[in-house]
Amino acid sequence: MLKMQQITEEIVRHVIQPRQQESHKGTFGRVMTIGGNTHFGGAIIMSTSAAVYSGAGLVTCATAPQNFVSLHARLPEAMVVDYQDYAAVAALMPQMDCIVIGPGLGTDATALAVLKFVFSRVQPQQNLIIDGSAITLIATHQLALPHAKLIFTPHQMEWQRLSGIKLPQQTPAQNQRVQQQLGADVIVKAHRTEIYLANSSTVWQNPVGSAAMATGGMGDCLTGILAGFLAQFTQNRGQSILAAIYSHSKISDNLAKQQYVTLPTQIITALPHFMAQMAG
Numbered sequence: 001m002l003k004m005q006q007i008t009e010e011i012v013r014h015v016i017q018p019r020q021q022e023s024h025k026g027t028f029g030r031v032m033t034i035g036g037n038t039h040f041g042g043a044i045i046m047s048t049s050a051a052v053y054s055g056a057g058l059v060t061c062a063t064a065p066q067n068f069v070s071l072h073a074r075l076p077e078a079m080v081v082d083y084q085d086y087a088a089v090a091a092l093m094p095q096m097d098c099i100v101i102g103p104g105l106g107t108d109a110t111a112l113a114v115l116k117f118v119f120s121r122v123q124p125q126q127n128l129i130i131d132g133s134a135i136t137l138i139a140t141h142q143l144a145l146p147h148a149k150l151i152f153t154p155h156q157m158e159w160q161r162l163s164g165i166k167l168p169q170q171t172p173a174q175n176q177r178v179q180q181q182l183g184a185d186v187i188v189k190a191h192r193t194e195i196y197l198a199n200s201s202t203v204w205q206n207p208v209g210s211a212a213m214a215t216g217g218m219g220d221c222l223t224g225i226l227a228g229f230l231a232q233f234t235q236n237r238g239q240s241i242l243a244a245i246y247s248h249s250k251i252s253d254n255l256a257k258q259q260y261v262t263l264p265t266q267i268i269t270a271l272p273h274f275m276a277q278m279a280g
Contacts, residue, residue: 015243016278028057029097029231035105041067043104050224098127102134103220150184209249212256221264
């Protein structure tokens with residue numbers, strides 16, 4: 001019998017702790033975000049921004065060179081590298097605690113080559129968040145999954161492609177069956193997002209969030225928050241995932257008290273203040 005449990009603010013407060021004063025950038029983890037072709041640079045910029053604003057110590061973005069100027073202008077805190085410069089990417093990847101692949105990546109031959117390269121280089125101890133078009137590429141090309149701590153972040157149609165479960169049949173029991181076959185954490189994004197953790201029989205549900213979040217880039221924002229939390233809050237990986245999801249939606253709910261729609265960039269900007277409240 002499946003057990004459904006809701007994420008609580010108490011979990012978030014347990015995960016987000018005050019920072020130790022004797023620390024440095026490396027103390028708070030290293031993140032690499034990979035994606036953003038010439039048409040969808042905004043996606044990887046938002047994901048990278050969310051990783052920085054959620055507190056990751058060092059963040060590197062691997063993207064198309066056409067996005068370098070925009071990224072530097074919006075986010076001077078992040079480093080950049082050409083995602084087709086495989087030698088540079090290969091040199092950087094082993095340093096990373098968490099890697100994001102997919103936001104704005106696209107589904108063309110270049111995207112497929114980048115994804116395959118990342119899969120060939122990721123290491124078992126690293127967190128690999130697989131989002132957006134990377135999920136579609138895996139489903140379309142039946143790619144073998146790498147040995148790493150995998151996290152899939154599909155919306156329901158992407159989950160249909162990956163799992164083979166038609167949307168009307170996406171019950172918790174069916175979802176968990178495929179999730180366990182994948183050997184990964186799966187976040188099925190919906191009106192009430194459900195989280196299936198690799199080492200737990202409990203299905204978690206996110207009780208916060210609203211239709212104010214239904215705008216482009218919201219999932220890209222979430223991947224960056226997930227990466228930032230996993231990179232720095234390492235005591236309980238599952239709880240860090242749950243806290244990131246709740247925080248993303250709760251910030252939106254706070255903004256939606258006075259706004260018709262909440263933008264991913266607004267949630268990103270509000271992250272440091274929200275996290276300070278939770279750490280208090």
